[in-house]
Amino acid sequence: MLNLSVLLEDSARTHPDRDAVVLGSSRLTYAQIDAAANQVANLLVDRGIWPGDKVALSCPNVPWFPIVYYGILKAGAVVVPLNVLLKGREVAYHLADSEAKAYFCFEGGEGLPMGAEGNLRVGVSGGAALPAELIKRVRERLGVQVLEGYGLSETSPVVTFGDPAREPRPGSIGVPIWGVEVKLVNSDWSEVEDDGTGSAIGEIAVKGHNVMKGYHGRPEATAEAIRGGWFRTGDLARRDKDGFYYIVDRAKDLIIRGGFNVYPREIEEVLVTHPAVSLAAVVGVPHESHGEEIKAFVILDRGAEARPDELIAWGREQMAAYKYPRIVEIVQSLPMTSTGKILKRELT
Template sequence: MQLSLAAVLAEAARRSPEHVAIVTDRERITYAGLWQDGLRHAAALQSLGVSPGDRVALLAGNVTDFARCYYGVLAAGATVVTIPPMLSPEEAGYLLSDSGASLVLARGEFAGLARAAADSSGVPVRTLGEPHRPDALEPVVEASEPLVSYVSRAPDDVAVVFYTSGTTGRPKGALLTHLNLVMNATVNAFDAHPLSGDDVVLGCLPLFHTFGQSVAMNTTFRVGATLVLQERFDPDDAIDLMRAEGVTVFDGVPTMFVRLAEAAARRDDAPSLRFCVSGGASLPVVVLDRFEKAFSTTLYEGYGLSETSPTASVNQPLFGTRAGSVGHPIWGVEVEIARADVDERVALLKTGEHGEIVVRGHNVFAGYLNAPEATAAAVVDGWFRTGDIGFKDAEGFVHIVDRKKDLIIRGGFNVYPREVEEALMRFPGIAQVAVIGLPDAELGEEVCAVVVPAEDGGVDTAALDAWAREHLGKHKYPRRVEVVTDLPLGPSHKVLKRELRARFGGEN
């Protein structure tokens, strides 16, 4: 049996050749044009010695070159390794050496990072977007005849290596197969939130990240819709793009929805969107409500990880929505709750019981690269253990309580930061909040709330303390409040709680 993720773009080009695939501030390119570019890039890569199964690192932002190279690598039968541009040379170098990449493709603005990262391993670098450079890929592409068709692969062959954030040590390379990613794009596009070729999707999510790559790009291309790319997220520019390009769908992470709602409150021209999808982190219900009112839309919160391609569950029109939940499992995927204190097997719990979220289905990855022990610990009895704590309610909606590692144990009582954050977000004047546990000699851990004030003022910490005491249990309300101008964000715009714990608690 043969299957390739490259077919996502190839079939869109066959069915809708003249339809616009990508819009940027520099160009508009049709599906036929984008696919021919992909086939020409594939031929160029072959001429540079890239063979089926080789790993090619891609270092680029939200530009057309990302899609050209991504599908070019796949069309050549190789595997894509995406490198976040904000890494240090040492961090990027580790990803190159660990992945065994044979070539790095880097946009010109990241060429310095690519070379510094590749120095230690001797991996060759080809730059993009600056054809005059001696190491530019463009001359090789221009001299190459496009492949007649893409090199197909087996469904279980690895299409993409996504590196996890490394919150518990060195990043691990999650191996995503062609079947994983084709199925995730297909189910997202035709089942979870049906799209059509008439839809216009705003792509603010980083394409190097699994959410932006799979849910925004691959899902959009799966139906032949149009993807409008924004290189760097800016809420006011995003609203302008929505209006100028007739955007109907927006995928984002909670921090984006917070800033878009704030921007919409300053202006009176927020467009009406057909629907939006939030993922990557927990979305406070108060933010969901603000955004839906500002953009006259329905916002569907979902849940997934790099290891699940990424979508595992999401609020869907078929089942209705439930604020504060991450909806139902997507088609063909099971999401259940297991005992978190039993590691050697998966012991499923009953409805309503709290435990570790486990996932089984076509979206579960093939394992971690070069890490058999980590793979064995993560995939048990055919289920992927997510490390997240949650429960399923009587109607089958999945609820995320918190990350297992973020759980605060104060004086022997469990405190789930998500619950405290939801409560504090209802206090007037707070734009964002992150709740963390800090070391305490008497209680083990103490609850600390790190808050970002709304744009129009500050936060009265004494009033917040009184309000929290009234609305939260005695073991839950934060005894310490820190006011900051912004929260540290990772490559996927997730709040980096480990940095907050280091800053305010002296954690190493």
């Protein structure tokens, strides 16, 4: 069966003795990973797993993950990776929802050591968009360029990535990777007209070999998200004249204040340029006359001091009247997902 396991098998044939996985002082070659994955595949087949069956996997960042992952694929089954931070009740839900026929669960283990040796030459970021100011600070302090990428679970996951061979563009998520098409669409699926200025904003739509077939057991959600092979991501972006994309915000995070569209990420980008601000999250809160008002949750730098009224006054000088936050709350932390994204739905 043709799937991602052929990539491992090809590497095992062409580079059998090359290191594939490194964990501390332990090293496994491509040939060793491939052989171990074959054993997992044989075990699954022997236990009655058929092509197309779902097999769940909970495993931290240890060599067992690629061994079992590719073993499941070699058996022709579908991998259902589960976050290792999930609790029993949550695991049970995902096992039932995915109709998994088998479940591999690994506990403990240490992650791959970070920064133990070698020189940092380039930084790579994904998951949540980094503020341009933070990218600037990393470059100034560590002397490396940060390349940002973009993707979703529905796109397996990479869609775009920064091109290291081209001039760095801070704030850009890069250009589409090989085999992937990207365009900006309006709410009615029509393509956003390129005005040549790079300021036209639309929702990112993706088409390619990496796009999912659909949401399991949810045909209505699939029909809403996919049309003609194009998948709507829910992320708003713009594209410059050279084809580089820049995330503006999540479509659902858009704030409409007094009839004006306000993009929270733009406000957050400005707030983190304040010398006392470390991180900011902006949301819309109900307002009687404006519909929504802009509220900012701010974490201050260690040792820094700033009052909410000072930040509001500073914001008034930096942004248009309809943009700057009228409400600022200084907090010690922000609710985060396991992948480091801010949970804005928990901010009020």
